[in-house]
Amino acid sequence: MAPQPHPERGRGCAGFVDAxxxxxxxxxxRAGVLSTAHGELRTPAFMxxxxxxxxxxxxxxxxxxxxxEILLGNTYHLHFRPGTETIAELGGLHAFMGxxxxxxxxxxxxxxxxxxxxxxxxxxxxxxxxxVYDGDSARLTPDLAARAQxxxxxxxxxxxDVCAPADASRAELEEAARLTTRWxxxxxxxxxxxxxxxxxxxQGGTDPELRSRSIExxxxxxxxxxxxxxxxxxxxxxxxFETTAWATELLPERRPRYFMGIGDxxxxxxxxxxxxxxxxxxxxxxxxxxxTALSWEGGRLNLRNxxxxxxxxxxxxxxxxxxxxxxxxxxxxxLVNQQELxxxxxxxxxxxxxxxxxxxxxxxxxxRGELQSYKDAALARLQAAPEVPN
Numbered sequence: 001m002a003p004q005p006h007p008e009r010g011r012g013c014a015g016f017v018d019a020x021x022x023x024x025x026x027x028x029x030r031a032g033v034l035s036t037a038h039g040e041l042r043t044p045a046f047m048x049x050x051x052x053x054x055x056x057x058x059x060x061x062x063x064x065x066x067x068x069e070i071l072l073g074n075t076y077h078l079h080f081r082p083g084t085e086t087i088a089e090l091g092g093l094h095a096f097m098g099x100x101x102x103x104x105x106x107x108x109x110x111x112x113x114x115x116x117x118x119x120x121x122x123x124x125x126x127x128x129x130x131x132v133y134d135g136d137s138a139r140l141t142p143d144l145a146a147r148a149q150x151x152x153x154x155x156x157x158x159x160x161d162v163c164a165p166a167d168a169s170r171a172e173l174e175e176a177a178r179l180t181t182r183w184x185x186x187x188x189x190x191x192x193x194x195x196x197x198x199x200x201x202x203q204g205g206t207d208p209e210l211r212s213r214s215i216e217x218x219x220x221x222x223x224x225x226x227x228x229x230x231x232x233x234x235x236x237x238x239x240x241f242e243t244t245a246w247a248t249e250l251l252p253e254r255r256p257r258y259f260m261g262i263g264d265x266x267x268x269x270x271x272x273x274x275x276x277x278x279x280x281x282x283x284x285x286x287x288x289x290x291x292t293a294l295s296w297e298g299g300r301l302n303l304r305n306x307x308x309x310x311x312x313x314x315x316x317x318x319x320x321x322x323x324x325x326x327x328x329x330x331x332x333x334x335l336v337n338q339q340e341l342x343x344x345x346x347x348x349x350x351x352x353x354x355x356x357x358x359x360x361x362x363x364x365x366x367x368r369g370e371l372q373s374y375k376d377a378a379l380a381r382l383q384a385a386p387e388v389p390n
Contacts, residue, residue, distance in 0.1 A: 044359055076140075103155050140160065321350045321353040
């Protein structure tokens with residue numbers, strides 16, 4: 001199904017008018033293809049997080065082999081170290097990190113607002129805060145967010161938004177949504193890198209009126225894609241999934257839909273079923289660094305557990321990652337307990353492969369009209385209690 005141009009697109013829009021095409025639907029779930037300056041992205045898609053221009057411990061070629069098609073870069077951290085101007089001088093983020101596929105960059109806003117203790121001031125033009133690197137006062141505005149992402153040369157740039165905490169009052173949520181719209185209006189008109197797509201973000205927490213208003217205001221600006229921000233930040237899972245279901249229905253049908261910050265297997269399947277096309281999270285790589293492997297045995301394996309000390313089995317008999325094809329659980333436990341870097345690396349490869357395979361399976365199920373049965377079977381396996389030997 002070919003997408004239709006949005007009725008309102010401003011002079012700042014440097015992306016592809018018909019970048020996204022739906023290829024299949026199954027209930028609310030969708031499969032599609034997003035065309036970017038560095039290739040096509042098949043959706044639903046999980047984006048491994050490369051905070052500082054690297055997915056921790058993994059080579060870009062390995063990411064390709066695992067099935068990754070797009071990576072996420074962090075504008076906040078790259079702005080401070082080594083600086084987006086430096087990266088631009090070295091050929092842009094793709095050349096800098098040795099990845100030739102699509103890259104999405106966040107605006108830096110989430111980092112600023114998640115580090116609330118560093119904020120010095122907030123106004124209609126931007127936010128002033130202290131850098132986590134040296135404590136110096138710094139400023140982030142829609143124009144700076146646009147310029148930094150243009151210098152990075154990412155395929156998808158995100159608008160600067162205000163992410164209020166989960167316990168924010170209604171007045172705080174309303175102000176966050178208002179500023180998010182105002183900043184989106186400004187960033188929409190800013191210059192972009194050639195072919196760079198720009199995604200708007202809707203805020204409003206789980207408040208139906210505020211979230212609906214934010215979606216309506218941001219969608220009216222005519223972006224290349226839209227994100228649900230301000231979820232998965234402390235609200236209950238039930239609230240998160242319920243809000244995702246009705247909010248996704250309000251987003252433009254023929255533009256990609258991005259849930260910002262979800263990466264557990266259950267959460268991924270639930271948001272896909274509710275019509276989300278793209279999502280990212282540090283969870284798979286962060287879990288690896290704490291010795292946790294994603295598994296079909298109850299969802300996770302804590303390899304620090306003594307029951308794995310003499311276990312000769314692989315993490316997963318059916319997984320083709322290096323950790324599963326070459327090493328035993330006992331060896332991986334040894335590496336984790338001795339804090340060997342190889343253990344962190346192998347578990348990272350496994351966890352990313354697990355999530356990417358899960359999403360690829362969901363995409364195939366949508367194309368076959370079988371997502372519900374795929375989801376039910378996957379959740380049953382993930383939630384089953386693992387067998388513990390006597």
